[in-house]
Amino acid sequence: MNPASVTLALLAVSTSLSSAPIASNRWYDHAVIYEIYPRSFQDTNGDGIGDLNGITARLDYLKELGVDAIWITPFFPSPNFDFGYDISDYTSVAPEYGTLHDWNKLVAEANKRGIRILIDFVLNHTSDQHPWFKESRSSRTNPKRDWYVWRSGGGPDQPPTHWTSIFGGYTWTWDAPTTQWYYHIFLPQQPDVNWRNPQLRNAMYNVVRFWLDHGASGFRLDATPYLFEDPAFPEDPHPPQPGAEAALKPYNSGRPENHEVLREMRKILDSHPGNPVLLGESSTATIEDLAKVYGTNHDEIQLPMDFLFGNLTTLDAAVFKKQVDAAQLQLGGQTPVFFFSSHDHPRQWSTFGDGAHNDQIAKLTAALTLAQHGCVLLYYGEEIGMGTMPADQLKTVPIGPKRPRADDRDGERTPMQWDLAKNASFTNGEPWLPVETGADRYNVATEKQNPDSIYSWYSKLLKLRHDDAAFREGAYIPLDSGNRDVFAFGRKAGSGEMALIVLNTSPKDQTVSITGTSGGWPNFRKLLMASPQAELPTSQTFTIAAYGVMIATTE
Numbered sequence: 001m002n003p004a005s006v007t008l009a010l011l012a013v014s015t016s017l018s019s020a021p022i023a024s025n026r027w028y029d030h031a032v033i034y035e036i037y038p039r040s041f042q043d044t045n046g047d048g049i050g051d052l053n054g055i056t057a058r059l060d061y062l063k064e065l066g067v068d069a070i071w072i073t074p075f076f077p078s079p080n081f082d083f084g085y086d087i088s089d090y091t092s093v094a095p096e097y098g099t100l101h102d103w104n105k106l107v108a109e110a111n112k113r114g115i116r117i118l119i120d121f122v123l124n125h126t127s128d129q130h131p132w133f134k135e136s137r138s139s140r141t142n143p144k145r146d147w148y149v150w151r152s153g154g155g156p157d158q159p160p161t162h163w164t165s166i167f168g169g170y171t172w173t174w175d176a177p178t179t180q181w182y183y184h185i186f187l188p189q190q191p192d193v194n195w196r197n198p199q200l201r202n203a204m205y206n207v208v209r210f211w212l213d214h215g216a217s218g219f220r221l222d223a224t225p226y227l228f229e230d231p232a233f234p235e236d237p238h239p240p241q242p243g244a245e246a247a248l249k250p251y252n253s254g255r256p257e258n259h260e261v262l263r264e265m266r267k268i269l270d271s272h273p274g275n276p277v278l279l280g281e282s283s284t285a286t287i288e289d290l291a292k293v294y295g296t297n298h299d300e301i302q303l304p305m306d307f308l309f310g311n312l313t314t315l316d317a318a319v320f321k322k323q324v325d326a327a328q329l330q331l332g333g334q335t336p337v338f339f340f341s342s343h344d345h346p347r348q349w350s351t352f353g354d355g356a357h358n359d360q361i362a363k364l365t366a367a368l369t370l371a372q373h374g375c376v377l378l379y380y381g382e383e384i385g386m387g388t389m390p391a392d393q394l395k396t397v398p399i400g401p402k403r404p405r406a407d408d409r410d411g412e413r414t415p416m417q418w419d420l421a422k423n424a425s426f427t428n429g430e431p432w433l434p435v436e437t438g439a440d441r442y443n444v445a446t447e448k449q450n451p452d453s454i455y456s457w458y459s460k461l462l463k464l465r466h467d468d469a470a471f472r473e474g475a476y477i478p479l480d481s482g483n484r485d486v487f488a489f490g491r492k493a494g495s496g497e498m499a500l501i502v503l504n505t506s507p508k509d510q511t512v513s514i515t516g517t518s519g520g521w522p523n524f525r526k527l528l529m530a531s532p533q534a535e536l537p538t539s540q541t542f543t544i545a546a547y548g549v550m551i552a553t554t555e
């Protein structure tokens with residue numbers, strides 16, 4: 001073996017044993033980031049729509065829960081064809097959410113509590129009502145024509161390609177007055193900007209600077225795979241069916257040009273104090289592709305969301321292990337980002353619940369993500385076991401001024417459930433979406449009183465992540481449970497403390513025989529958390545209850 005291959009072989013051995021412990025002092029490497037859908041979190045002016053002042057009013061709750069940062073989905077002016085993901089003004093606050101003054105207040109109050117704020121940056125497209133697009137479509141010779149992606153195709157009946165949009169139909173819309181097609185990977189009301197144009201690029205970077213100067217600690221970057229298209233616009237003889245995964249094609253996503261933009265954006269962030277961060281909506285088809293999103297020199301997105309994990313929908317220990325091992329061991333030591341629920345994903349209490357043991361299963365999926373090495377995203381209400389509004393109930397919700405369009409994803413966007421008062425104290429008015437039916441049981445006030453509630457479980461897990469060295473910075477140790485229904489893994493701190501996490505995804509008690517701990521079976525001396533109650537394991541062979549979670553430590 002030559003020296004280079006010896007080094008490679010050694011690297012392969014070390015990465016297969018554990019992830020790197022978190023040695024950096026970058027706040028986001030082990031952060032819990034709490035996603036807030038502002039429309040649904042807390043209304044303070046009685047219009048039935050949540051607002052920025054509502055978030056400010058609930059900061060003490062978030063502080064007590066122990067989150068490090070919040071990510072707020074778009075609150076900028078928008079015609080709301082895609083609830084804020086079609087922005088018509090990047091540097092103002094939509095009146096329904098408040099004012100820039102409210103934003104400043106929110107930042108000041110969050111700073112006092114040590115909570116950082118990430119905002120959603122929709123950089124792939126604007127609204128078709130954005131002044132940039134209005135200018136661009138006004139004539140073929142307008143200076144902003146090239147800020148968007150225009151092609152002639154073969155005339156009004158012949159689009160330039162037959163590529164499929166993520167939201168259905170083709171990616172092209174005909175503009176009769178200027179007799180050209182414009183490109184949109186999402187809705188026709190969301191035209192893609194042209195990142196090849198230097199002026200557009202600069203205008204977008206100014207948006208980044210604006211929000212950094214206004215106290216943002218970073219950005220959740222929307223739809224990052226789609227910034228560039230293959231300039232040859234090759235025809236697709238077999239266009240995919242509409243749908244997010246279907247749209248990930250080499251000609252419309254993951255283009256090499258993306259890296260340059262992300263590096264430039266990262267440079268802007270790095271020149272600002274406070275270690276701001278890029279959290280990427282970075283769907284990839286493989287773990288190798290995900291590793292590339294961090295940048296060859298780790299100079300692009302610090303936190304790309306792992307959709308290979310986040311899109312899992314079956315409760316299966318073997319599948320969880322495969323995906324977690326990949327995230328922990330194959331990302332070249334970069335920080336993995338775990339999540340299950342979001343404003344685009346049905347809530348995990350419903351997704352993984354079997355109808356009879358949903359609360360116990362919610363505790364299991366919470367431990368699965370929150371006990372990981374890396375960054376974890378929580379979606380508002382996940383910590384109290386909010387469920388997805390069933391589709392047939394959602395269908396009965398009327399369309400009106402507060403909810404201009406039906407969207408299947410609204411099932412996971414119902415109002416936050418604070419207590420037993422009317423509308424769960426989300427609003428004094430008529431909520432834009434009804435409160436979910438489980439609110440009398442699943443709400444903050446009720447669950448805070450109960451040490452066995454989902455809230456109390458989350459709160460303990462978050463505390464562990466802050467207070468216990470193994471959970472704060474410990475490396476991930478892959479283990480073999482000897483049982484395909486049980487996922488076991490370890491966390492090991494630099495001090496030598498080792499924690500053991502065991503998760504039974506089956507409806508039956510299971511016996512495990514755990515191997516993979518180096519130097520024999522550690523002396524686990526303390527049971528940190530267990531649901532249902534369990535004994536501290538005294539050897540590597542023990543039984544774990546149906547859907548059981550057990551967390552022990554050597555300290």
Ligand code: NOJ
Pocket residue numbers: 082085086122186222223281343344
């Ligand atoms: C991803 C966002 O999360 C989703 O809600 C939105 O519809 C699309 N991007 C388009 O912006």
